[in-house]
Amino acid sequence: MTTIHPVRSATPPGPDDDLAREDRAGGASPGGPGAGALPPGGELLTDLLAHTADDERPVTHVHHVPVRESRTLDWPAWTEPGLRERLAARGVRAPWQHQVAAAQLARQGRHVVVATGTASGKSLAYQLPALTRLAEDPRACVLYLAPTKALARDQLASVAALADPSVRPAAYDGDTPAEERDWVRRHSRWIVTNPDMLHRGILPAHQRWSSTLRRVAYVVIDECHAYRGVFGSHVGHVLRRLRRICRRYGAEPVFVLASATVADPAAAATRLVGEDVVAVTDDGSPRPGATFALWEPPLTERTGEHGAPLRRSAAADAAGLLADLVERGARTLAFVRSRRSAESVAEQARRILADRGRGDLVRRVDSYRGGYLPEERRELERALSAGDLLGVATTNALELGIDIAGLDAVVLAGYPGTLASLWQQAGRAGRAQRESLVVFVARDDPLDHYLAHHPRAVFGRPIEATVTDPANPYVLGPQLCCAAAELPLVPADLADFGGPVAEAQLDELVAAGRLRRRPTGWYWAGRGRPDVDIRGGGDQPVAIIEGGTGRLLGTVDGGAAHSTVHEGALYVHRGDTFVVDEFDVEDACAVVHPETPDWTTVARDVTDLAIVSIEQTRPLGTVTAHTGVVDVTNQVVAYQRRRLGTGEVLAEFPLDLPPRQLRTKAVWLALDSRAVQRAEVEDAALPGSLHAAEHAAIGILPLLATCDRWDLGGLSTALHPDTGTAAIFVYDGHPGGAGFAERGYAALRRWLQATRATVASCECESGCPSCVQSPKCGNGNDPLDKAGAVRVLDAVLDELAAADERGATEPDDGDEDDGPTTVAEVRAGAAEEDDLVF
Template sequence: MQDVTTTAPDIPAARGALKALGPSSDGSRVTHIERVEARSGRTVPWPDWVPRQLRDAYGFEPWEHQATAGSLAHDGHHVVIATGTASGKSLAYQMPALSRLLDDPRATVLYLSPTKALAADQLRALTRLGLDGVRPATYDGDTPREQREWIRQHSRFVLTNPDMLHHALLPGHARWATFLRRLAYVVIDECHAYRGVFGSHVAHVLRRLRRLAAQYGGTPTFVLASATSGDPGDAATRLTGLPVTAVTEDASPRGAVTFALWEPPLLPHEDPDLPPTRRSALSETADLLTDAVVAGTRTLAFVRSRRGAEVVATMTRRSLDEAVPGLGERVAAYRAGYLKEDRRAIERALMTGELLALASTNALELGVDLVGLDAVLICGYPGTRASLWQQAGRAGRAGGEALAVLVARDDPLDTYLVHHPDALFGRPVEATVLDPANPYVLGPQLCCAAAEAPLRPADLDLFGAAEAVDALTRSGALRKRPTGWYWTRQGRPEVDLRGTGGTPVAVVESATGRLLGTVDQGSSHAMLHPGAVYLHQGASYLVDDLDLDEAVALVHAAEPDWSTHARDVTDLSVVSIREYVDAGPVGLFLGSVDVTSQVVSYQRRRLGSGEVLDTRPLDLPARELRTVAVWFTVSPQALHAAGVAPADVPGALHAAEHAGIGLLPLIATCDRWDIGGLSTANHVDTQSPTVFVYDGHPGGAGFAERAYGTASAWLRATREAVASCACETGCPSCVQSPKCGNGNNPLDKAKAIAVLDAVLTALPDAPPS
């Protein structure tokens, strides 16, 4: 939990706090200022077990929490250190790991991070220590094949990621037998990133690692590092399957942070009948970033999407070049999908000061030590308070004062937060949600384990998998023999840890054959459909062809004066009901559903004004998903009593669905794009007016369960967000959705409030059991 002091909105103070962003900053857009006070640190002497060579390499004494966590790990306890950004978590795991490597010339260490950038940053830090015999090396998808053999034979501190562990190291465990037998520590950095389906997969990858290490005689100690989270000890225990001790008392010093909440202004409409719209958060962020660069303020802007990061960088460069020709070259975009060489070049340029500003996706949120940044702009709420503080902590990492600004998108949750700062500040961050028992995760992971080594009876407890193994045996995927369960098929099981749907789609410039980048399968239908505008490092391209079988999209350079926005249709059927609450005229349900969705068309919208130029059809295959949903039903009689006429029901439920999806990230550790929804005036399976919200991952990700368990709080916040919005008929700040496949039609804001009132009146306040 952050140590903060709260102030009421103070426009003069806001202007003063934001003066570093330049004279064009408009304090009237600031809804709240939060001051996080500076804090001094507490050092302690080095523990006796730390070798002198390592103490001298660091050259300073550790903070108290570093020594506490390090000593627990040294004594063989599995430990998670969950403290604030820039609190020195790296030293907490480096201290015991490197001490062991220096004391035992045969020992090895495995380091796992969720991103390649973080592993590269850790490699730089380890190399700077100059310790003989450690031989740290990164082993990931960017590592040349000729180097991989040397790393396997000689590196004693291997830095990789769960994907590489899953696809290469564990399947090839016989070649890694010596490394696994000598494995002393497994370091899991930024473990709060392992949530939802990805986290559930990683939990089983770690169990597979434990099983194979034990097979070769290795008994590693697990050391985890996490941003501040709701229950780090429990989350780490679920992730590893081991008892984990949490260290949460942060003894590091911290510079003061001024945190501003910023709401873009409403735009005037020539037609008074049209709903009001706000200036886009992308435009506001680009203006603030421009002012920051002109003022010499080193700034990082976090943007929710890859496309958004490219747009902010492009707009900023254009504005800077108009003011000072050539200044735009000191701004760049950064996101996943860039080639390795491009990412490393951008990272170096920012660290050396060649670049003054970056517009980045959350690819730079985790751990990378960006020394010397003065300010952070957060374009849109990142989905969780943990991510918000993690991103804000990128500034002021050298201990100096820092500025963070959350720029609200025209979105129900963002609008709610900038007017309810108590929902952000002074509250604990969320617990990490993951479900290793998800059958869509457990079954494939058991197949992977059996392909690596036959499953023994003792392994069933490790994976929690007795029933799943029986089902896999009946299906023929596994065969039971006296020595265990064996994988029966040729090759290895195809399992995608990140739930992106398979092989990434390569984006290739058709005229030159140059590989521009990649897009995950899950996003390819919306981002790379024929006719889509694709942005890459400030340049725009039009997609000529999308070959899903070959996973290739062909593009050509172009500069259209319009953008593209995919539209889809969705159908949903109820498979089973797990739990329900009978609240008279209202029913609340949790269960399994089948969702069929298809991108069927796209809109072209004029840049700047957002005017819809036309809608063009698409012929793309449908996608099917079995997942977990929460849904509520309301009887027609209750709707009638609430003043919702039958003709108004579709618009009322549709608006309530949009708002509920927008506010769910306030309750669960999800992103709006992790979940989907459907509303209908009379669903065939419920025979009632119904609103569904479902997890957008096979088998579910834990978000629907969280919504079911906190339904009253979730729907009450939804109702308040809609009712408090200043618009009359509905706008993106309350009931319109940027991802609506029906073009936000029909929507009825007033009747949505009536529906939510009827639901809240009937539902008990206590969470369902």
């Protein structure tokens, strides 16, 4: 029987309990019918659970995020009077403490990052100095960068309401009509864009933009914590290129960054910008308080692959919660992990409401995700902001910054990959005077299962540090080519791009014929401009076209296309389902027809891995841990049709798709015959034991690194030709690596402790999606041996504990080491949440 744990005041709030709503005017925001009578979050949760049987209650823990009072300061004396009047007219009577601190630093010419909670008014921290400067200098301008178009348009509206008419704020992105782009370049003094457009549209054409670039006073980088991994590394170099071009035209802009609460924001922002950045982290905004529930759907009588028990899906429970909350008049966002889930959750919620006779509410539920056409996104954003929509199922496209005032509840269908994202999504809810409700619904996944039963891993753990690797040769090399194509590189430029690392990379580029070395510097040797995808995949998006009409339905990422829009795949768009008739790899196009089958599709693939070089080695007796460079070859070879609801395999069809090559970074464990013998695993059970441990380790690594399992890959084998031993590999799913595998190596003991605890404590008998089964396994989760995985992990942890006792300590990863130090302690504490704090 699962019960609601009482709220424990002794549980310390995490540094990211920043669920504040910006209290602009002190009034309630528009809501749905009955919104004014909604109870606070705790009572709303109790109401939702009122008709749930005691033995089916899914809530494993309830945490109360306390109220925080605001701390305000006087307006800085330099604030432009007209701006102060416009702010007062919007209800902003006095700035909060962190807004003034950040604004003062920016005014003084210091690069600054303000890292405070969701809806803590970070926008004012950069609007205050930037708009004042624009009022003082009629020629100055501001460049604003956002990671999503929704956030960019939201901030554009905010600036337009505050700025003097001479500022003429305007968007310059992929949705800007061609006829408007010249006007923006010539007349706007607050240009809203994104790193992609800066990389592809502005910097390569810097001569046309010279009058703007020489007048840039501030560069604003909003929601900068979104720039991580390979994408973040590319963005860091794009910003270095921007600084270099601005210097060429005589400008030295001040960078002002806004971020969710992350570990060491000053260091992360400094890596991103390439110059020293000061952090402001003391949040002075008010917080109305929130009830935060951890929710795990119960096991059902249904079985999936190989007879494994299945939980009720997180999507089903999220849809039920969304419908329940909408019926109570609560404005709600349900965050999901994929585009298909956004469509599915919204449709299920509408169906539930229709079955209850609430047709009046069906039209007030919709989905929002990437891949929609621009006009569809704009209409959904308008309807949500106006209160026309009560419930929206969304991907993380609505996570970042867009001001959706007056939300009462947030449902998170699955862990979003990082604590920073979890708190960012949770912080979308909250009204000025009323406690909100946040429900985290665990998916059938090792990490979600772990978090649902270890509350301190959510509420008592510091936010992750942002992981980037600007020295990644797959990032640095292309970015140096871009820089050289814009302006010849000279030795003085190299310090910005990594110094000796950049110089070595330039030698390789010259040898490859991509650059030419001349006495005056390095010159681009290619024709046209370098074609560099800063999103890291290197593959162009695949267009989804309806064959009967020729209508463009949307796009999917090129890197995911082989497994999602192969011939025969099921594709979902705004509640409508389509089946792929043809997938043209070369033309990046998938042709579909409408169909509503009672099955879904899952791709099957094969993977080979070869070790290229070893960078770090840690001997652990009969086990050796390594990091290094590996070559991964992956090929989607077939797909299965599975019955909706049960996951039963109905049929399997072969595919003829080309293999895909990936050179990346990996962490791996080599277990010699003595380690296998110590684990007491029979030869026949060894492949399944290693495979199960690999799956669980991939599922848990996002606990320690800013990634999710879809950023990672893995391989396990009873005998790898390059090691001569049994081996488990976990690798970054990005060319050149993204720093995730190296993070796992640095925190190896704590990573494997949590992995072992997750597998051993799962209530299933022989393995399920909550512990060792993987949704992305190309082998159909066969073979898997749950008990053998625990014994393999025990053998590795025994050697780690022995190495620690010998003084061969784990590499310092910069975090406090709160975990147990011996395997005996790990085993004793596997079911005790306070023993495993990260």
